[in-house]
Amino acid sequence: MEYDNSTTLDPRIAERLKRDAKGLVAAVIQQYDTHEVLMVGYMNDEALRRTLTTGRVTFWSRSRQEYWRKGDTSGHMQYVKSVSLDCDGDALLVEVDQVGAACHTGKRSCFLEGGPLPCVEGHRTPDQAEQSAADKAGKEQEEQA
Numbered sequence: 001m002e003y004d005n006s007t008t009l010d011p012r013i014a015e016r017l018k019r020d021a022k023g024l025v026a027a028v029i030q031q032y033d034t035h036e037v038l039m040v041g042y043m044n045d046e047a048l049r050r051t052l053t054t055g056r057v058t059f060w061s062r063s064r065q066e067y068w069r070k071g072d073t074s075g076h077m078q079y080v081k082s083v084s085l086d087c088d089g090d091a092l093l094v095e096v097d098q099v100g101a102a103c104h105t106g107k108r109s110c111f112l113e114g115g116p117l118p119c120v121e122g123h124r125t126p127d128q129a130e131q132s133a134a135d136k137a138g139k140e141q142e143e144q145a
Helices: 045-054 110-114 126-144
Strands: 025-031 037-043 058-061 066-069 078-085 091-098
Touching (some): 025 045, 037 045, 037 058, 037 091, 037 110, 045 058, 045 066, 045 078
Parallel strands (some): 025 091
Antiparallel strands (some): 025 037
16 A cells, blocks of 8 residues: 555545544554464554554554554564454454564563463354354355355
8 A cells, every 4th residue: 555645534434433432443453474462552543544554553542642653662663464444343453564572561462461361261062163164164165266
């Protein structure tokens, strides 16, 4: 995508967003090639516009009340590979090429520091497992067609 020097978010994108009371949308940041979830940040319309038009991820800092472009002070850049909006319009998936740590603690992922929480693990029934295998086979056939 070429750089877009407009100063507002494309209205066709803006109308699809469902923002919270503060005008923000959650942005899940994922490493594009490994699909590792790195962090969650928040974007308003301007942060999203900057992300879409510069090739670097920009967030709105809820604590500092300012824009911050990931990596400007740490050197741990996030280069945008793709941006997707979820079906409800209230969350973004930003696939990036992460340079260095994504977390302010110095860890690669923000989810390493907090660690897993105790939970009951769910399991598919045998019928659900069969259906899942059939769905996967159908998807593979569609991709080959």
